[in-house]
Amino acid sequence: MENELIKFLSKYPSLSAEDVSEIAKNITVINCKKGTVLLKAGDISVECYFVLKGCIRAYCIVDGEEKTTAFYTENQAAVPFTAITEQTPSKLFMVCLEDCSLIKGNPEDEGNMYQQFPKLEAITRAMVEQDLGKTQDAFSAFITSTAEQRYISLQESRPDLLQRVPQIQLASYIGVTPESLSRIRKRLSLKTTC
Amino acid sequence: MENKFVNYFSRITALSIQETNAIAESMIVKKFNSGAIILKQGEPANDTYFVLEGCIRQYCLVAGEERTTNIYTEDQWIIAFNETGETTPSSHFLICHEDTTVVVGDEQKAQVLFAQFPRLETISRLIVEKAFSEQKKNTDAYLIEKPEQRYLSLQKSRPDLFQRIPQYQLASFIGVSPESLSRIRNRLSKKPSATIKKP
Numbered sequence: 001m002e003n004e005l006i007k008f009l010s011k012y013p014s015l016s017a018e019d020v021s022e023i024a025k026n027i028t029v030i031n032c033k034k035g036t037v038l039l040k041a042g043d044i045s046v047e048c049y050f051v052l053k054g055c056i057r058a059y060c061i062v063d064g065e066e067k068t069t070a071f072y073t074e075n076q077a078a079v080p081f082t083a084i085t086e087q088t089p090s091k092l093f094m095v096c097l098e099d100c101s102l103i104k105g106n107p108e109d110e111g112n113m114y115q116q117f118p119k120l121e122a123i124t125r126a127m128v129e130q131d132l133g134k135t136q137d138a139f140s141a142f143i144t145s146t147a148e149q150r151y152i153s154l155q156e157s158r159p160d161l162l163q164r165v166p167q168i169q170l171a172s173y174i175g176v177t178p179e180s181l182s183r184i185r186k187r188l189s190l191k192t193t194c
Numbered sequence: 195m196e197n198k199f200v201n202y203f204s205r206i207t208a209l210s211i212q213e214t215n216a217i218a219e220s221m222i223v224k225k226f227n228s229g230a231i232i233l234k235q236g237e238p239a240n241d242t243y244f245v246l247e248g249c250i251r252q253y254c255l256v257a258g259e260e261r262t263t264n265i266y267t268e269d270q271w272i273i274a275f276n277e278t279g280e281t282t283p284s285s286h287f288l289i290c291h292e293d294t295t296v297v298v299g300d301e302q303k304a305q306v307l308f309a310q311f312p313r314l315e316t317i318s319r320l321i322v323e324k325a326f327s328e329q330k331k332n333t334d335a336y337l338i339e340k341p342e343q344r345y346l347s348l349q350k351s352r353p354d355l356f357q358r359i360p361q362y363q364l365a366s367f368i369g370v371s372p373e374s375l376s377r378i379r380n381r382l383s384k385k386p387s388a389t390i391k392k393p
Binding site: 060062067068069081082085086091092114118121122124125128129131132133135136137138139140141142143144145172173175 | 254256261263264273285286308312315316318319322323324325326327329330331332333334336337338339366369
């Protein structure tokens with residue numbers, strides 16, 4: 001999986017091949033089996049992850065029901081920011097939905113890395129800015145669209161999720177019951193066959 | 195008022211006099227009147243803003259109807275993001291809800307500052323992370339909480355909005371119709387403790 005890491009870092013032109021191999025040496029990559037719990041609600045966490053391969057699901061439990069808030073797949077950062085920045089107990093669980101290969105970090109290691117490789121800090125900021133933009137758009141889309149539109153846009157933006165994730169979790173991520181999701185899917189499949 | 199910007203940074207990390215001066219010298223302050231539209235849906239969003247004073251509302255048009263997707267007040271950032279260096283068309287409008295003074299962020303100027311004072315890059319990363327964390331919290335609340343809970347958390351986290359923003363815009367920000375919001379308010383006013391208790 002080291003290769004995945006090197007491939008990822010090499011995408012950034014500001015890093016030389018030498019930087020890349022030095023950075024890779026300093027990064028902790030962990031392999032987790034499907035089902036591994038990375039974060040539990042109630043934990044005060046300082047750990048963050050970056051997905052090299054696999055899928056992490058974030059969810060919380062509301063009145064005994066699991067509500068999925070995110071699916072993190074390849075090249076996405078899974079950072080429980082609120083738990084880290086506010087040092088409050090996490091509301092979320094984070095669980096590996098598939099066998100995963102992850103970069104694992106914490107703010108202290110991160111700070112040391114930036115000292116050693118200042119260029120990384122600019123890369124991180126750009127990544128978080130992109131994430132912020134995407135989250136903002138997702139939020140706007142969520143309040144302004146119907147569940148059916150959300151399903152269609154998910155189909156367009158992250159088609160792989162529809163194959164990788166169980167329907168029941170997908171439904172809660174779109175904000176509907178599993179029954180409504182299956183009605184939406186039926187309706188859409190009728191439309192395309194007509 | 196310009197000092198507010200420097201103070202904001204100093205609250206994150208103590209700054210040297212050189213850093214303080216560099217920030218103060220490079221910042222661009224702009225004033226807008228209430229009602230001014232500073233970004234239109236579909237236009238490229240190039241600029242980042244920091245609100246010194248006033249209130250900016252973010253909304254999109256859905257079937258001719260305005261849906262409020264964010265409200266920015268003092269000390270908040272509106273961050274333009276560009277993927278792969280190219281600006282994407284904005285998904286929303288930004289309108290000044292009051293007379294508003296902002297600092298306009300400029301990526302090129304920022305890069306010059308960062309090259310001279312690398313610590314400012316760290317501060318800017320922390321700011322973006324904080325903005326991201328707040329946005330994620332809002333987004334999660336939509337999936338996790340009922341409108342009544344969202345109303346209560348907004349009351350707690352940003353009580354000033356209730357004085358500054360008309361009810362129907364708050365309703366759309368919370369994700370309900372104005373009628374539902376007024377039902378929620380009625381219901382809560384009957385509960386003296388205004389907290390949700392499980393039976």
